[in-house]
Amino acid sequence: MTKTRGFVLRVVFGAWLLAAFAAAQGAEPRVTAKLSTGVAKLGEALVLQLSVENAADATVDALPVVPGLAIGRFGGPSRQSSTTFAGGRVVQYQALTWSTQVRPEKTGEFTIPAITVRIGGRAVQSAPLSLTVVADLQGEDLGFVQVIPSSKKVIDGQPFTVEVRFGWDVRRSRFNYAILSLPWWTQLEGTVENPVAQPSRTPNDVYVFIDTERFEHFEEVEPTVIGGATFRTFRMTKSFTPTRAGKLEFSTSSLEFGRVVARDDFFALRQSLERAEQFFARGEPLAIDVIPLPEEGRPFDFGGAVGTFVVKAGAEPRDVTAGDSIKFKVEWSGAGNLEFFEAPDPSHQDAFRGFRVYGKTETKAVDRRVVVYDLAPLEPSIQAIPPLEMPVFDPEKMMYRRLATPPITIHVRPLTDAKSLDVPGETKRSSEDLVDVDAKATPRRSFAPVPGEFLLGAFVLAPALVLGLRARVRRRGDPNAPAERRRRRARKNLERELARAADARGRMEAFCEFLGARSKEPREAWIGRRVDAASAAPIETELAHELERELALLERSAWSGEAQDVDSGRVLALADRLIAGGL
Amino acid sequence: MARLFIRLLVFALLAFAASAQSSGRASFDAGVAAYRAGDFARARSHWLATLDDPTADVDRAALCFDLGNATARAGDFPQAVGWFSAARRLAPRDGKVRANLEFARREGGFEPFDKGDLASTVQRVVDVWTVAEASWFALAVLGAFVAALLLEAFRGGALWKRLAFLFGVFALLALVPWVKALERERADGLLVIEKSGAALKSEPRGEATTIETLPAGATVRRRDGLPGWVQVGGVLNASGWVREESVFALAR
Numbered sequence: 001m002t003k004t005r006g007f008v009l010r011v012v013f014g015a016w017l018l019a020a021f022a023a024a025q026g027a028e029p030r031v032t033a034k035l036s037t038g039v040a041k042l043g044e045a046l047v048l049q050l051s052v053e054n055a056a057d058a059t060v061d062a063l064p065v066v067p068g069l070a071i072g073r074f075g076g077p078s079r080q081s082s083t084t085f086a087g088g089r090v091v092q093y094q095a096l097t098w099s100t101q102v103r104p105e106k107t108g109e110f111t112i113p114a115i116t117v118r119i120g121g122r123a124v125q126s127a128p129l130s131l132t133v134v135a136d137l138q139g140e141d142l143g144f145v146q147v148i149p150s151s152k153k154v155i156d157g158q159p160f161t162v163e164v165r166f167g168w169d170v171r172r173s174r175f176n177y178a179i180l181s182l183p184w185w186t187q188l189e190g191t192v193e194n195p196v197a198q199p200s201r202t203p204n205d206v207y208v209f210i211d212t213e214r215f216e217h218f219e220e221v222e223p224t225v226i227g228g229a230t231f232r233t234f235r236m237t238k239s240f241t242p243t244r245a246g247k248l249e250f251s252t253s254s255l256e257f258g259r260v261v262a263r264d265d266f267f268a269l270r271q272s273l274e275r276a277e278q279f280f281a282r283g284e285p286l287a288i289d290v291i292p293l294p295e296e297g298r299p300f301d302f303g304g305a306v307g308t309f310v311v312k313a314g315a316e317p318r319d320v321t322a323g324d325s326i327k328f329k330v331e332w333s334g335a336g337n338l339e340f341f342e343a344p345d346p347s348h349q350d351a352f353r354g355f356r357v358y359g360k361t362e363t364k365a366v367d368r369r370v371v372v373y374d375l376a377p378l379e380p381s382i383q384a385i386p387p388l389e390m391p392v393f394d395p396e397k398m399m400y401r402r403l404a405t406p407p408i409t410i411h412v413r414p415l416t417d418a419k420s421l422d423v424p425g426e427t428k429r430s431s432e433d434l435v436d437v438d439a440k441a442t443p444r445r446s447f448a449p450v451p452g453e454f455l456l457g458a459f460v461l462a463p464a465l466v467l468g469l470r471a472r473v474r475r476r477g478d479p480n481a482p483a484e485r486r487r488r489r490a491r492k493n494l495e496r497e498l499a500r501a502a503d504a505r506g507r508m509e510a511f512c513e514f515l516g517a518r519s520k521e522p523r524e525a526w527i528g529r530r531v532d533a534a535s536a537a538p539i540e541t542e543l544a545h546e547l548e549r550e551l552a553l554l555e556r557s558a559w560s561g562e563a564q565d566v567d568s569g570r571v572l573a574l575a576d577r578l579i580a581g582g583l
Numbered sequence: 584m585a586r587l588f589i590r591l592l593v594f595a596l597l598a599f600a601a602s603a604q605s606s607g608r609a610s611f612d613a614g615v616a617a618y619r620a621g622d623f624a625r626a627r628s629h630w631l632a633t634l635d636d637p638t639a640d641v642d643r644a645a646l647c648f649d650l651g652n653a654t655a656r657a658g659d660f661p662q663a664v665g666w667f668s669a670a671r672r673l674a675p676r677d678g679k680v681r682a683n684l685e686f687a688r689r690e691g692g693f694e695p696f697d698k699g700d701l702a703s704t705v706q707r708v709v710d711v712w713t714v715a716e717a718s719w720f721a722l723a724v725l726g727a728f729v730a731a732l733l734l735e736a737f738r739g740g741a742l743w744k745r746l747a748f749l750f751g752v753f754a755l756l757a758l759v760p761w762v763k764a765l766e767r768e769r770a771d772g773l774l775v776i777e778k779s780g781a782a783l784k785s786e787p788r789g790e791a792t793t794i795e796t797l798p799a800g801a802t803v804r805r806r807d808g809l810p811g812w813v814q815v816g817g818v819l820n821a822s823g824w825v826r827e828e829s830v831f832a833l834a835r
Contacts, residue, residue, distance in 0.1 A: 435679040479736075479739040
C-alpha cells in the first residue's frame with residue numbers, strides 16, 4: 001500500500017516537474033546587441049556583444065558591413081545556464097554570448113543594422129545600434145553623465161533602481177540639448193523592467209534624446225559639484241528585477257550635449273533641430289552582482305517574494321450567514337518584487353480549513369500588490385478570518401521570514417431556509433407595448449440653424465486665414481524656442497523672484513534676468529552694463545535713462561553694502577513700462 | 584383718431600391670433616380626450632386637424648407621435664411607422680419616439696430600425712442631431728480648431744499642433760451629423776410603408792411594368808405627383824412611380 005502510494009507520488013511529482021519545465025521552455029527567446037559605448041573617439045577599439053537568452057542553441061547570420069567601421073568576426077559563443085525553483089515554478093535561464101571588436105575608421109554617425117540570429121529555424125533580430133565617432137571627445141570638462149544603482153549587490157528577484165544623472169556646466173546657460181547613449185536602457189540582459197513613477201515636472205527648455213528617440217520623463221535636480229565646477233543636473237530613473245544570478249554589465253554610457261536651434265513647420269509633425277554647439281562626455285562602466293537566493297532555510301511554500309514588505313488586510317462584510325461570500329482584501333507594500341511573486345493560496349493553509357475559497361482578483365503595481373480573496377465561512381462557529389501567511393526573503397537581514405495578516409473578527413450566522421424567489425399570484429409584466437401619448441405637447445424651444453453657405457465658407461476660409469497668419473508670425477522666429485519662452489515668462493518670473501529675493505543682490509539679479517530674458521541675452525550681459533540708446537534699443541531714450549538709473553541704484557544697493565531700499569513695486573512698474581515700450 | 588384705429592386693429596389681430604391658437608389647442612385636447620375614451624379614429628381626426636392648423640401652439644413632434652399611437656391602436660402599424668418616423672425626424676433624441684417606432688416596426692413586420700450592429704450604432708450616434716444643433720455644433724468645433732491653430736501660431740509647440748490636428752479631424756467629423764441631418768430633414772422624403780414592399784412602376788398605371796420593389800421602411804425622394812401616384816427616386820439608382828398609399832410623407 002505504502003509502495004503504491006510512493007509510486008503515485010513520484011509519478012505526480014514527475015508530471016509536475018515536466019509541466020514546469022515545459023512552461024520554463026516556453027519563454028520567448030530574446031536577442032540583445034550592445035556596444036561598449038555609444039560615443040567613441042576615432043581609432044578607439046570597441047566591443048560589440050550579442051546575447052541570446054532563453055535558447056539552448058543558435059547561429060548568427062553574417063555580420064552587416066558598415067562603411068567606416070571595421071567589424072571583426074564573432075568569437076564564441078560562451079554559454080551560461082542556471083535553473084532555479086521558485087513559487088512552484090522552474091525558472092530556467094540560458095544565454096549564449098558572442099563578442100567581437102569594432103574599430104571606427106572615420107568620424108560621423110553610424111547605425112549598425114539589426115543582426116539576425118537563427119534559433120531552431122526561426123529568425124530573430126536584434127535592435128539596430130547607433131554609434132557616434134568623433135575626432136576628439138571635446139567637452140568632458142563641460143558635462144558629465146553618471147549611472148548610479150540603488151545597490152551594487154542585489155538578490156535574484158530583488159528589484160533595484162538605476163539613476164542616470166547628467167548635465168553641463170551651469171555657466172553654459174544656452175545649452176539646451178542632451179543625447180544620451182545608454183546601450184542598456186531598452187534591454188538589460190538578465191532582467192525584466194519594472195514601471196517607475198514618472199517625474200511630475202519636466203524642464204521645457206531642454207531637449208533630451210536617448211539615442212534617436214526624444215525622451216521626456218526626466219527631471220531637473222539640484223546642481224552637482226564635480227571638481228569644483230557646478231553642473232546643471234538632470235535625472236532619469238529605471239527599475240529592473242534580475243531574473244538570474246551573476247553579473248549584470250552596464251556598457252559605458254555617453255552624453256552628447258550643447259545647443260540646438262529648432263526649426264518648425266506646421267505640416268511637419270516633428271520639429272527639426274540643428275546643432276549649433278556640440279560636446280561629448282562619457283561615464284564609467286558599471287556592473288551589479290546578482291546573488292542567488294539561499295537554499296538554506298527556504299520554506300516549502302516560498303512563492304518568490306523578495307523584499308522588505310508590510311502587509312495589511314480588511315474584510316467586507318463581516319456579519320454574514322454561513323456560506324455567504326466575504327471579500328478578504330490583503331495588501332502588501334514596500335520595496336521588493338511586488339509584481340512578481342506568487343500570492344499565497346488560503347485553501348493551501350490549514351488555518352483556512354473552515355472556509356471555502358472561490359477565487360481571487362489581483363492588482364499589481366510597482367509599489368503595492370493587492371489581492372482580494374473571495375471566501376465563504378462554512379460554519380457559524382467561525383469567529384475570525386485567520387492570519388494569511390506568506391514566506392518572504394528579506395534582503396536586508398538576508399533571511400527568510402513569514403509575513404502574516406492580522407486576524408479579522410467576523411460574525412457568522414447559521415444558515416436558515418432559503419426563501420423562494422417566486423411570489424405566488426404575481427402577474428407577468430411586459431415592456432412590449434407602446435409608450436403612452438404626449439397629452440401636453442407643449443412647443444419645444446428651437447433655434448435657427450447656421451446658414452449652410454456660412455458654415456461651409458467658415459470651414460474653408462477660417463483655417464486658411466489662420467495658416468496664412470501663422471506663416472507671417474513664423475517669419476519672426478519660432479515662438480516655442482527656449483529663448484522665446486523665457487522672454488514670455490520674464491515678467492512672471494521677475495515678480496516671483498523679487499518676492500523671493502532676500503537681499504538687494506537677489507533683486508538686482510532678478511531684474512537682470514528679466515532684462516536678459518526680454519532682450520534674449522544672458523543675465524550677466526546686464527550686470528554693470530551702461531544703458532544708452534544703442535544698447536537699449538528699441539526702447540525710447542527717456543525710458544532708457546530711467547532703466548539706467550534703476551540699474552545703477554540696484555547695483556549700488558547690491559555691491560556697496562549700504563542699506564539702500566529697493567522698492568519691488570517700482571521695479572515691476574518699470575518692467576511693465578519696458579515691455580510696453582518694446583523691450 | 585388714426586392712432587385709436589391702429590390700436591384697435593392691433594388688438595383685433597392679437598385677439599384673432601390668440602383665438603386661432605386656442606382653437607388649435609382645443610382641437611388637440613379633444614384628440615387626447617377621444618384617445619383616452621378609446622375612440623382612436625376620432626382622436627386621429629382631431630390631431631390631423633391640429634396638424635393642418637398652422638397657428639396651433641402645439642409641438643409638431645409630439646403631435647406626430649400621438650398620431651402614430653392613435654394609428655397603431657387602430658391596428659394600422661405601417662401607417663404608424665410613418666408617423667413615428669416623422670416624429671423622429673423632428674425630435675431625433677426622443678426616447679419614447681424611438682421606442683414606439685421600434686414597436687410599430689416590429690408589429691408592422693418591418694426590419695428593426697436599430698439592428699444592433701455597428702452600422703446601426705454609428706447611424707444612431709450620427710442621427711441624434713437636428714440640423715440647427717448639428718450646424719452649431721460643427722461651428723463650435725470649428726471654433727475650437729481655429730483657437731488651437733491660433734495658439735499654435737502664436738505659442739508654438741507640439742501640444743498645440745497636436746490639438747490643432749485633433750480638432751481639425753473633429754471639425755471634419757462634426758460635419759457628418761450636419762450633412763446627415765440635412766439629408767434626413769429634406770422636405771421631399773417619403774417612407775415606404777407597404778409591408779410587402781412597394782412596386783416601382785415605369786409609368787403611373789397599374790398595368791405598367793414593375794421595374795423594382797422598394798423594401799418596406801426604405802426612404803425615397805418625391806420627384807413629382809399625379810392623383811393616386813407619386814414619382815420617386817433615390818433608391819437603387821432607379822426612379823419610377825409608386826401608389827400614393829404605399830408611401831408616407833415625412834415632412835409634417
